[in-house]
Amino acid sequence: MDIDWAALGEVFGVSLVTTVALVGLFTVGIVGLAPRTEPGGEDGSAGTETAPTPLARAGAYVCFTLCAAAVAYGIYLIVK
Template structure:
C-alpha cells in the first residue's frame, strides 16, 4: 500500500486552515453582537453596523457549513 504523504499533508493543511478561518469568522460575529448589545445599553442606538457585521459573519459560517454538507451528501450532486 502506497500513501501519497504530500497529498495527505495538503489536505491536513487546508482542513486546519479552513477550520481556523471559520472559528475566527464566528468569533467576529459574536464580537459584533457583543458590541451591538454594549451600544444598546450605553445610548440605545448606533448598533446597526455591529449587527450587520454579526449577520454577515454568521451568514458566511452558514454558507461554509452548507457547502460542506453539499460536498458530503451524494444526492445533492
C-alpha cells in the same frame, strides 16, 4: 499499501486553515453582537452597557451567514 503523503499534508493544511478561518469569523460575529460596557467612575460605580450599533449587528449577521454557507457547502461536498 502506499500513502500519498503530499495529498495528506495538503488535506491537513486546507482543513486547518478553513477551521481557523471559520472559528475566527464566528468569533467576530459574536463580538459584533455583544453589548459594550462603558467603564464605571473612579468612585466605584458600575459601568453601563450599550447595545451594539446597527453596523456591528449587520456585520455580525454577515459573519454568521458566511459560516452557515461554508457549513452548507461542506455538507454539499460530502453528500455529492
